[in-house]
Amino acid sequence: MNNLAYLFAAYAFIWAVVLAYVYTIARRQQALEKEIRALQQSVERNPQKRD
Amino acid sequence: MRRDKYLLALIGLTAVSMIASLYLVFVYVPTERTMGLVQRIFYFHVPSAWVGFLAFLVAFVAGIAYLARRDWRWDVAEATSVEIGIAFSTIALVTGSLWARPTWNTWWTWDPRLTTTLVLWLYYVSMLLLRQMIENKERQARFSAVLSIVGFVNVPIVFLTIRLWRTIHPVLFTSEGFALESSMLLTLLVSLLTFTLLYFCLLWLRVRQEYLRAEIDRMKDQLLSAS
Numbered sequence: 001m002n003n004l005a006y007l008f009a010a011y012a013f014i015w016a017v018v019l020a021y022v023y024t025i026a027r028r029q030q031a032l033e034k035e036i037r038a039l040q041q042s043v044e045r046n047p048q049k050r051d
Numbered sequence: 052m053r054r055d056k057y058l059l060a061l062i063g064l065t066a067v068s069m070i071a072s073l074y075l076v077f078v079y080v081p082t083e084r085t086m087g088l089v090q091r092i093f094y095f096h097v098p099s100a101w102v103g104f105l106a107f108l109v110a111f112v113a114g115i116a117y118l119a120r121r122d123w124r125w126d127v128a129e130a131t132s133v134e135i136g137i138a139f140s141t142i143a144l145v146t147g148s149l150w151a152r153p154t155w156n157t158w159w160t161w162d163p164r165l166t167t168t169l170v171l172w173l174y175y176v177s178m179l180l181l182r183q184m185i186e187n188k189e190r191q192a193r194f195s196a197v198l199s200i201v202g203f204v205n206v207p208i209v210f211l212t213i214r215l216w217r218t219i220h221p222v223l224f225t226s227e228g229f230a231l232e233s234s235m236l237l238t239l240l241v242s243l244l245t246f247t248l249l250y251f252c253l254l255w256l257r258v259r260q261e262y263l264r265a266e267i268d269r270m271k272d273q274l275l276s277a278s
Binding site for chain 1: 086087088089091092095096099135138141142145146149150152153249253256257260263264267270271274278
């Protein structure tokens with residue numbers, strides 16, 4: 001490996017970690033939004049159970 | 052709504068700062084004479100280590116605040132900050148190794164700085180894994196707060212290793228200031244700012260997400276108790 005390859009590998013790794021972390025945040029957000037929709041639907045189906 | 056605006060402004064500022072950093076690292080700053088191109092790893096390696104320290108400092112403060120106030124929001128700040136700290140410490144360790152190979156002719160050496168950084172990383176990874184094993188939320192938060200406070204002892208040790216012990220790791224901050232040429236110093240400072248902004252963006256997003264998770268859990272409990 002020459003110097004350029006190490007430099008490339010280091011910056012590629014940095015971006016991979018940051019993007020992977022942002023991706024996990026986005027996935028968790030999607031899951032939460034799905035849960036909210038399911039909760040809303042269950043409240044709408046059973047309006048008498050709301051307090 | 053207003054909070055979202057501030058978050059978007061922070062993300063925008065981070066993006067602009069990141070573009071400026073990349074320009075400085077790859078276009079503006081001159082190539083270092085002895086190490087050559089590979090020295091440019093330094094401009095993102097140091098800020099990654101800095102964000103790791105900052106994140107563990109925030110976790111330390113949040114841990115103390117949680118034990119003092121018993122407010123779950125401090126636990127959220129502490130756990131999310133540790134999570135981000137681990138990500139950036141991983142970057143610091145791996146980029147350090149990639150820089151060490153062509154300059155020290157080895158991927159890894161049991162140098163005090165490298166060893167203490169690895170210990171720091173292992174400590175927080177274990178802490179996060181152990182935290183997830185505790186089901187009771189209150190116990191989980193208390194346990195996590197204590198470990199964050201104790202774990203922070205590692206941070207000054209990692210920082211001081213290159214001053215207290217014989218090491219091959221370069222010393223950046225000396226008693227006379229930064230041991231860097233002005234254009235290199237400017238590039239480093241902008242990168243430090245960029246990574247700090249990136250840390251706060253990620254922390255904000257994760258904290259907001261955990262608040263939403265708590266709200267959902269509360270709604271679920273309400274629905275269950277009503278049924």
